[in-house]
Amino acid sequence: MSELRIGVVGAGLMGADHIIRIQNRINGAIVTAVVEPDEGRAKSAMENAPAAKWYPNVEAAIADKAMDAVLIATPGQFHEPVLLPALAAGLPILCEKPLTPDAASSLRMVEAEVATGKQFIQVGFMRRFDAGYENLRSLISSKDQGELLGLHCAHRNPSVPESYHNDMLIFDSVVHEIDVVRFLTDSPIETVEVKHMKRNSNNHSGFSDPILVLLKTKSEVLATVEMNVSVKFGYEVKTEAVFENGIAEIGRTSGMTTWFNGQISTQEHMSFKTRFAAAYDSQIQRWVTATKQGKIDGPSAWDGYLAAAAVEAGVKALNTGTLQNVEYAAKPDFYK
Amino acid sequence: MSELRIGVVGAGLMGADHIIRIQNRINGAIVTAVVEPDEGRAKSAMENAPAAKWYPNVEAAIADKAMDAVLIATPGQFHEPVLLPALAAGLPILCEKPLTPDAASSLRMVEAEVATGKQFIQVGFMRRFDAGYENLRSLISSKDQGELLGLHCAHRNPSVPESYHNDMLIFDSVVHEIDVVRFLTDSPIETVEVKHMKRNSNNHSGFSDPILVLLKTKSEVLATVEMNVSVKFGYEVKTEAVFENGIAEIGRTSGMTTWFNGQISTQEHMSFKTRFAAAYDSQIQRWVTATKQGKIDGPSAWDGYLAAAAVEAGVKALNTGTLQNVEYAAKPDFYK
Amino acid sequence: MSELRIGVVGAGLMGADHIIRIQNRINGAIVTAVVEPDEGRAKSAMENAPAAKWYPNVEAAIADKAMDAVLIATPGQFHEPVLLPALAAGLPILCEKPLTPDAASSLRMVEAEVATGKQFIQVGFMRRFDAGYENLRSLISSKDQGELLGLHCAHRNPSVPESYHNDMLIFDSVVHEIDVVRFLTDSPIETVEVKHMKRNSNNHSGFSDPILVLLKTKSEVLATVEMNVSVKFGYEVKTEAVFENGIAEIGRTSGMTTWFNGQISTQEHMSFKTRFAAAYDSQIQRWVTATKQGKIDGPSAWDGYLAAAAVEAGVKALNTGTLQNVEYAAKPDFYK
Amino acid sequence: MSELRIGVVGAGLMGADHIIRIQNRINGAIVTAVVEPDEGRAKSAMENAPAAKWYPNVEAAIADKAMDAVLIATPGQFHEPVLLPALAAGLPILCEKPLTPDAASSLRMVEAEVATGKQFIQVGFMRRFDAGYENLRSLISSKDQGELLGLHCAHRNPSVPESYHNDMLIFDSVVHEIDVVRFLTDSPIETVEVKHMKRNSNNHSGFSDPILVLLKTKSEVLATVEMNVSVKFGYEVKTEAVFENGIAEIGRTSGMTTWFNGQISTQEHMSFKTRFAAAYDSQIQRWVTATKQGKIDGPSAWDGYLAAAAVEAGVKALNTGTLQNVEYAAKPDFYK
Ligand SMILES: [Mg+2]
Ligand SMILES: [Mg+2]
Ligand SMILES: [Mg+2]
Ligand SMILES: [Mg+2]
Incomplete structure (x- = not known):
C-alpha cells in the first residue's frame, strides 16, 4: 500500500512535532504539504519533511491536490476556516482539540460533516489512546468492581507561558478531562461547578489557580478535577476511580494500580512480548x-x-x- | 526517501512477529522477501506482508535482488549459512541473537565482516534499546553515585516449552545478561560460575532450575544472575545496580528507581511530551x-x-x- | 514512679480494646476501674484487667477513689454526664471523639474546664499521633514547598454496621478530617459543603454514600473529603497535600511520598534504630x-x-x- | 502483676538504648540494676532509670538480689563471664547477639543451660520480631506458592566506625542473615562461600567490601547475601524470596510485596485497628x-x-x- 500523503496545517509547536512524528515514527504516511501563512516557520518545520511543499493557505493545497488527508494543528479559533474547505474537498481530517472554541461553531462543523454523508473528522483527544485510560475504561465497562461512583482527576503542570489566561484553565486544559470523563463513563456531563483552592503565588499571570472543577454526569458519577498549572515539581495527569467495591488509579505508575479485595496491585508482564515491545520497536x-x-x-x-x-x-x-x-x-x- | 526493502529470513514466531512490526509500526521500511524453506509457514507469515515474495533460501532472494537488507530470525545454528552469502552480497544485516552458537563460528563471522571492509552486521540484543537499561548505563558512566560495584540481575519466565533444555539456560537466556552486563560496565566478562538454587518442580524437562550465575568483569564488578524459567507468576527482567553511594533498579517500575541520599525515588515527567508520547504516536x-x-x-x-x-x-x-x-x-x- | 491508675468508662468495643492496650502495651499505667452499667460486659472486659474493680457509674468510682485518671470510651451522647463529675473530681480525662455530639454541649464542657482553672480534658483524635499526619504537618509548617493550597482526603471503609445512619457520615466519620484539616493547616474551617457521588448499592442502610465534603479553611485552603463507608476492598485513610511547588501524600505507603523537583520519593532509613525500632520493642x-x-x-x-x-x-x-x-x-x- | 526487675549489663550504645526502651515503652518491667565497670558511663545511662542501682560486675548484682532477669548488652566476647553466673543464679537472660563469638564457647553455654534443666537464655536476634520476616516465614511454611527455592538478601549500611574490621562483616553483620535464613527455612546452613564485589572506596578501614555470601541450607535453598557497610545512601535490610510459583519481598515497603499470578501486590488494611494501631498506642x-x-x-x-x-x-x-x-x-x- 502506498504512503498516505498528509498536509499539516499550522507549523507551530504542535504542528512541527507532528511533522517529526509522521516522518520518523509513523508507518505508512508522509508529510507532503505544510500549510502555514508564516513562510519562515513553515520552512523551518519542513527541514524534517523533505517531501513537503509549502502552502500559505489550505485552499491552495487543496487546489494543488497536495495531500490525501489533513492534520490541523493551529489554535482552536482557526479550525473552522480549515475544516470547511477540507470537508468540501472530501479530505479526511485529524483536528487537534478543541474542534472549535464554542458550542455553536462546533455544532456547525457537525452539521457540515453530516451534510457530506461521511465521517471525515477525528478530534485529537489523545488521552483516549493512553494505555492507562484504555485500561480504566475497560475496567469500568466490565463492572468487575461494581458500578463506577466517582472520579478524582488531577492535571498538574510545572508552569504555563505568560500568554495563558484564566479561561484557558477550562477550554485549553480541563477540556481533556471533559472529554475523558465522558469517554470513561459513556455518559454526558450534566453540570459543571468550579471551586478555588488557595492561590499559587508561582502563577505570575494574575489569575487564581489551582481550581477544583466538579463535573457530574447524567449517570450520576461525580468527577473532581484539580486543575493546577503552576506547581513546579513536574507534569502529572492522573485519575483515581472509585467503584462500589474497589479503587483503581492510572497515571502514577505505568498501567494501573488497583485496590481490590484487600490487595494493592499492579499487573506484571506475562511475556517478553509486552515487557520488551518498545525495545523491539x-x-x-x-x-x-x-x-x-x-x-x-x-x-x-x-x-x-x-x-x-x-x-x-x-x-x-x-x-x-x-x-x-x-x-x-x-x-x-x-x-x- | 524510499522505503527500505527488507528480507526476513525465517518465518517462525520471531520472524512472523518482526514482519508485523515492520509492516505496522516501523516507518520507512517494507518487507519484500520472506526466506523460509517451509512454504506453508512462509505463506502464512506473508499474509501480513502483501508486498513480499517467497524464497526457499537466501541465495535465491539475493539472486533476485529482492531486498536492500536482511533480518535473520532463524535459530542460532542456522545463522552462519545466511550471514556469509548476505555479507558477500554487501547486504546490511540485523541478526537475532546469538550471532552464532559458539565462539569459533562467531569469530569466523567477525573475520568475514572485517574482510568486507565495512560493518554490515548488527546483533539483536534488544535490551540495549530498553529505556531502563539505557537509563542505567547513563547513570553508571556518569559516576554520579561513585563506581559501580555489583549487579543483581533476575530473568524470570513463567514457563518454557518442552523443547527447552539445560544448556539453553545459558546460551538462550543468560546470553542476554552476558551482553548487557558488558554493555552496562563497558568491561569484558572474565569469569563465569554457576550455582544451583533448589530445583523447581514446575520444570518438567528434567533439568534443574533456577540457577544463579556469577559473572565477574575485568573491572571487578560482580554480577549475580538468577535464571529462572519455571516461576509461574509472570515474566520479569530486572537489574539492581550497587554503586559506592547508592542503589538503582530497573525493570520493576517503568524507568528506574533510585536509592540515593536517604530517598527512594522515581522520576516524574516534566512535560506532556514524555507523559503522552506513546498516546500521540x-x-x-x-x-x-x-x-x-x-x-x-x-x-x-x-x-x-x-x-x-x-x-x-x-x-x-x-x-x-x-x-x-x-x-x-x-x-x-x-x-x- | 508508680503506675497511673486508669478508670475506663464504657466496656464496649473501644473500651475493651483500650483495656487490653493499657494492660499489654502501655508503660506506667494500669486499669483499676471499669465503669459500665452492663455488668456482663464489664466482667468480660475485666478478664484482661486483673487489678480492676467494677463500677456501674462514674460517681461510684470517684467516691471510691478508684482511679487517678479517666478514659471515656462510651458513645458521644453519654460523654457529658461523665465529663462533668470527673472534672469536678479533678481527674485527668482522655475522652474518645467527639467531645460531645453538638457545639452547644461542647462549649459547656469547655466552660466547665475553664472554670476549674486547669486543662484536664484531652480528646481522642488519634490521627494526630499517626506518623504520616505528623510528617505532613511538619512539611506544611516548614513551607519547604511553598504554601499549602489544598488537601484531597479519602476515608474508605469496607462496610459499616446496620445501625450506622446518614448523619454519622459527618459526625462519626468526617469528624476525623474536620479535626485533622485544622490540625494540619492551623486554621479554622469556615465553610462546609456536601456533594453526592453515585450511590453505592453495597450500602444497605438506605442512605446515599459516598459523599464528597468540601471544607474551606480561613487560610483559604480547600480540602475535599471523599467519605465512603461501603467500598469493600479495605480500609484506607489518605491525604494528598497540594503545595505551591510540589505534592505529598500520606496513608498509602508507610511514612510519606513526595513529588518534588521532578522526583517521586519516599524516605529511606538511615539507621537500624528506625528500621528495627518496632522489632526491638x-x-x-x-x-x-x-x-x-x-x-x-x-x-x-x-x-x-x-x-x-x-x-x-x-x-x-x-x-x-x-x-x-x-x-x-x-x-x-x-x-x- | 508486679513489674519485672531487669538488670542491664553493659551501658554502652545498645545498653543505654535498652534502658530507655524498658523505662518508656515496655509494659510491666523496670530497670533496677545497671552492671557496668565504667562508673561514668553507668551513671549517665542511669539518668533514664531512676530506680536502678549501679554494680561494677554481675556477681555483685546477683549477690544483692538486685534483679529478676538480666539483659546482656556488652560486646560478644564478654558474654560468657556474665552468662555463667546468671545461669548459676537461675536468672532469665536476654543476651544480645552473638551468644558468644565462636562455636566452642557457644556450645559450652548450651551445655551449661542444659545442666540447669531449664531454658533461661534467649538470644537477641531481633529480626525474628520484624513484621516483614514474620510475614515471610508464614508464607514459606504455608507452601501457598510452592517450595521456597532461594533467597536474595541485602544488608546495607551507610557507613561503619573506624573500629569495624574485616571479620566483623561475618560475625557482626552477616550473623543476622545466618540466623534468619535458618529461621525462615527451618533448615541448617550447610555450606558458606564468600565472593567479592568491586571494592567500595568509601570504606576507609582497608578491607574490601561489599561482599556476596552464598549460604546453602540442608533443604537446598541457596541464599545470596550482599553485605555492604559503606554505601552512603541509607540503611536497608531486605530479602527477596523465590518460590516455585512466585516472588515475595520484604524490607522495601512496610509489610511484604508479592509477585503472584501476574499481579504485583501489597496488602491493604481491612480495619482501623491495624491502620491506626501505632497511633492509638x-x-x-x-x-x-x-x-x-x-x-x-x-x-x-x-x-x-x-x-x-x-x-x-x-x-x-x-x-x-x-x-x-x-x-x-x-x-x-x-x-x-
Ligand atoms: Mg512515516
Ligand atoms: Mg513499515
Ligand atoms: Mg500498662
Ligand atoms: Mg517499663
Missing part, C-alpha cells in the same frame, strides 16, 4: 534508519562474538560446576 | 491506518461538539462561581 | 511477658550456638576464598 | 506520661468544641445540600 526502527545511512546503530558482530565466548564458558561452568575463565581473541582495529 | 498511527480504509478511529466531530458545550458551561462556572447546567443539541442519527 | 516486650511466666519467647541458646558455628565457617570462607562446610554438634533433646 | 502512652506530669499532650477540649461546631454545620450541609458557614465562640485565653 526501537531496535528495528533505529536499524532501519541507520541502514539507510549505510551504518549500524546497535550491537556489532564483535559484540556477538564476545557474547558467544562468554556463553561457551558459561555452558561449561553449568555442566562442570566449576569457575570458568573466558578467553577472547584480540579485538580487530576495525571495531575500535 | 498511537493516535496518529491508528488514524493513518483507518484513513487508508476510509474510516476514523477515534473521537468524532460529535465528541468535539459535546466537549465544546461542556467547556462553554465550564468557563461560565469559572467566571460566575455558580453551578452550570450543560445543554446539548440532539445527537444526529449519523453518529449513532 | 516487640522483642523486649514479649521477652518480659514470657519471663514472668517462666518461659522464653524467641531464639534459644541452641539458636545462638548454630549461628556461632555458621559464623565461624563464614569467617573462614571470607579469609580463604573457598567454600566451607559447617559442622554442628548433635542437638540436645532439651531443645527439641 | 502512641496516643495513650503519651497521655499517660503527660498525665503523670499534670499535663495533657494532645487535642484539648477546645479542639473538641471546634470540631463539634464544624460537624454541626457539616450535618446541616449534608441534609440541605447547601454551603454552610461555621460559627465559633471566641477562644478563651485559657487555651491560648
Whole structure:
C-alpha cells in the first residue's frame, strides 16, 4: 500500500512535532504539504519533511491536490476556516482539540460533516489512546468492581507561558478531562461547578489557580478535577476511580494500580512480548534508519562474538560446576 | 526517501512477529522477501506482508535482488549459512541473537565482516534499546553515585516449552545478561560460575532450575544472575545496580528507581511530551491506518461538539462561581 | 514512679480494646476501674484487667477513689454526664471523639474546664499521633514547598454496621478530617459543603454514600473529603497535600511520598534504630511477658550456638576464598 | 502483676538504648540494676532509670538480689563471664547477639543451660520480631506458592566506625542473615562461600567490601547475601524470596510485596485497628506520661468544641445540600 500523503496545517509547536512524528515514527504516511501563512516557520518545520511543499493557505493545497488527508494543528479559533474547505474537498481530517472554541461553531462543523454523508473528522483527544485510560475504561465497562461512583482527576503542570489566561484553565486544559470523563463513563456531563483552592503565588499571570472543577454526569458519577498549572515539581495527569467495591488509579505508575479485595496491585508482564515491545520497536526502527545511512546503530558482530565466548564458558561452568575463565581473541582495529 | 526493502529470513514466531512490526509500526521500511524453506509457514507469515515474495533460501532472494537488507530470525545454528552469502552480497544485516552458537563460528563471522571492509552486521540484543537499561548505563558512566560495584540481575519466565533444555539456560537466556552486563560496565566478562538454587518442580524437562550465575568483569564488578524459567507468576527482567553511594533498579517500575541520599525515588515527567508520547504516536498511527480504509478511529466531530458545550458551561462556572447546567443539541442519527 | 491508675468508662468495643492496650502495651499505667452499667460486659472486659474493680457509674468510682485518671470510651451522647463529675473530681480525662455530639454541649464542657482553672480534658483524635499526619504537618509548617493550597482526603471503609445512619457520615466519620484539616493547616474551617457521588448499592442502610465534603479553611485552603463507608476492598485513610511547588501524600505507603523537583520519593532509613525500632520493642516486650511466666519467647541458646558455628565457617570462607562446610554438634533433646 | 526487675549489663550504645526502651515503652518491667565497670558511663545511662542501682560486675548484682532477669548488652566476647553466673543464679537472660563469638564457647553455654534443666537464655536476634520476616516465614511454611527455592538478601549500611574490621562483616553483620535464613527455612546452613564485589572506596578501614555470601541450607535453598557497610545512601535490610510459583519481598515497603499470578501486590488494611494501631498506642502512652506530669499532650477540649461546631454545620450541609458557614465562640485565653 502506498504512503498516505498528509498536509499539516499550522507549523507551530504542535504542528512541527507532528511533522517529526509522521516522518520518523509513523508507518505508512508522509508529510507532503505544510500549510502555514508564516513562510519562515513553515520552512523551518519542513527541514524534517523533505517531501513537503509549502502552502500559505489550505485552499491552495487543496487546489494543488497536495495531500490525501489533513492534520490541523493551529489554535482552536482557526479550525473552522480549515475544516470547511477540507470537508468540501472530501479530505479526511485529524483536528487537534478543541474542534472549535464554542458550542455553536462546533455544532456547525457537525452539521457540515453530516451534510457530506461521511465521517471525515477525528478530534485529537489523545488521552483516549493512553494505555492507562484504555485500561480504566475497560475496567469500568466490565463492572468487575461494581458500578463506577466517582472520579478524582488531577492535571498538574510545572508552569504555563505568560500568554495563558484564566479561561484557558477550562477550554485549553480541563477540556481533556471533559472529554475523558465522558469517554470513561459513556455518559454526558450534566453540570459543571468550579471551586478555588488557595492561590499559587508561582502563577505570575494574575489569575487564581489551582481550581477544583466538579463535573457530574447524567449517570450520576461525580468527577473532581484539580486543575493546577503552576506547581513546579513536574507534569502529572492522573485519575483515581472509585467503584462500589474497589479503587483503581492510572497515571502514577505505568498501567494501573488497583485496590481490590484487600490487595494493592499492579499487573506484571506475562511475556517478553509486552515487557520488551518498545525495545523491539526501537531496535528495528533505529536499524532501519541507520541502514539507510549505510551504518549500524546497535550491537556489532564483535559484540556477538564476545557474547558467544562468554556463553561457551558459561555452558561449561553449568555442566562442570566449576569457575570458568573466558578467553577472547584480540579485538580487530576495525571495531575500535 | 524510499522505503527500505527488507528480507526476513525465517518465518517462525520471531520472524512472523518482526514482519508485523515492520509492516505496522516501523516507518520507512517494507518487507519484500520472506526466506523460509517451509512454504506453508512462509505463506502464512506473508499474509501480513502483501508486498513480499517467497524464497526457499537466501541465495535465491539475493539472486533476485529482492531486498536492500536482511533480518535473520532463524535459530542460532542456522545463522552462519545466511550471514556469509548476505555479507558477500554487501547486504546490511540485523541478526537475532546469538550471532552464532559458539565462539569459533562467531569469530569466523567477525573475520568475514572485517574482510568486507565495512560493518554490515548488527546483533539483536534488544535490551540495549530498553529505556531502563539505557537509563542505567547513563547513570553508571556518569559516576554520579561513585563506581559501580555489583549487579543483581533476575530473568524470570513463567514457563518454557518442552523443547527447552539445560544448556539453553545459558546460551538462550543468560546470553542476554552476558551482553548487557558488558554493555552496562563497558568491561569484558572474565569469569563465569554457576550455582544451583533448589530445583523447581514446575520444570518438567528434567533439568534443574533456577540457577544463579556469577559473572565477574575485568573491572571487578560482580554480577549475580538468577535464571529462572519455571516461576509461574509472570515474566520479569530486572537489574539492581550497587554503586559506592547508592542503589538503582530497573525493570520493576517503568524507568528506574533510585536509592540515593536517604530517598527512594522515581522520576516524574516534566512535560506532556514524555507523559503522552506513546498516546500521540498511537493516535496518529491508528488514524493513518483507518484513513487508508476510509474510516476514523477515534473521537468524532460529535465528541468535539459535546466537549465544546461542556467547556462553554465550564468557563461560565469559572467566571460566575455558580453551578452550570450543560445543554446539548440532539445527537444526529449519523453518529449513532 | 508508680503506675497511673486508669478508670475506663464504657466496656464496649473501644473500651475493651483500650483495656487490653493499657494492660499489654502501655508503660506506667494500669486499669483499676471499669465503669459500665452492663455488668456482663464489664466482667468480660475485666478478664484482661486483673487489678480492676467494677463500677456501674462514674460517681461510684470517684467516691471510691478508684482511679487517678479517666478514659471515656462510651458513645458521644453519654460523654457529658461523665465529663462533668470527673472534672469536678479533678481527674485527668482522655475522652474518645467527639467531645460531645453538638457545639452547644461542647462549649459547656469547655466552660466547665475553664472554670476549674486547669486543662484536664484531652480528646481522642488519634490521627494526630499517626506518623504520616505528623510528617505532613511538619512539611506544611516548614513551607519547604511553598504554601499549602489544598488537601484531597479519602476515608474508605469496607462496610459499616446496620445501625450506622446518614448523619454519622459527618459526625462519626468526617469528624476525623474536620479535626485533622485544622490540625494540619492551623486554621479554622469556615465553610462546609456536601456533594453526592453515585450511590453505592453495597450500602444497605438506605442512605446515599459516598459523599464528597468540601471544607474551606480561613487560610483559604480547600480540602475535599471523599467519605465512603461501603467500598469493600479495605480500609484506607489518605491525604494528598497540594503545595505551591510540589505534592505529598500520606496513608498509602508507610511514612510519606513526595513529588518534588521532578522526583517521586519516599524516605529511606538511615539507621537500624528506625528500621528495627518496632522489632526491638516487640522483642523486649514479649521477652518480659514470657519471663514472668517462666518461659522464653524467641531464639534459644541452641539458636545462638548454630549461628556461632555458621559464623565461624563464614569467617573462614571470607579469609580463604573457598567454600566451607559447617559442622554442628548433635542437638540436645532439651531443645527439641 | 508486679513489674519485672531487669538488670542491664553493659551501658554502652545498645545498653543505654535498652534502658530507655524498658523505662518508656515496655509494659510491666523496670530497670533496677545497671552492671557496668565504667562508673561514668553507668551513671549517665542511669539518668533514664531512676530506680536502678549501679554494680561494677554481675556477681555483685546477683549477690544483692538486685534483679529478676538480666539483659546482656556488652560486646560478644564478654558474654560468657556474665552468662555463667546468671545461669548459676537461675536468672532469665536476654543476651544480645552473638551468644558468644565462636562455636566452642557457644556450645559450652548450651551445655551449661542444659545442666540447669531449664531454658533461661534467649538470644537477641531481633529480626525474628520484624513484621516483614514474620510475614515471610508464614508464607514459606504455608507452601501457598510452592517450595521456597532461594533467597536474595541485602544488608546495607551507610557507613561503619573506624573500629569495624574485616571479620566483623561475618560475625557482626552477616550473623543476622545466618540466623534468619535458618529461621525462615527451618533448615541448617550447610555450606558458606564468600565472593567479592568491586571494592567500595568509601570504606576507609582497608578491607574490601561489599561482599556476596552464598549460604546453602540442608533443604537446598541457596541464599545470596550482599553485605555492604559503606554505601552512603541509607540503611536497608531486605530479602527477596523465590518460590516455585512466585516472588515475595520484604524490607522495601512496610509489610511484604508479592509477585503472584501476574499481579504485583501489597496488602491493604481491612480495619482501623491495624491502620491506626501505632497511633492509638502512641496516643495513650503519651497521655499517660503527660498525665503523670499534670499535663495533657494532645487535642484539648477546645479542639473538641471546634470540631463539634464544624460537624454541626457539616450535618446541616449534608441534609440541605447547601454551603454552610461555621460559627465559633471566641477562644478563651485559657487555651491560648
Ligand atoms: Mg512515516
Ligand atoms: Mg513499515
Ligand atoms: Mg500498662
Ligand atoms: Mg517499663
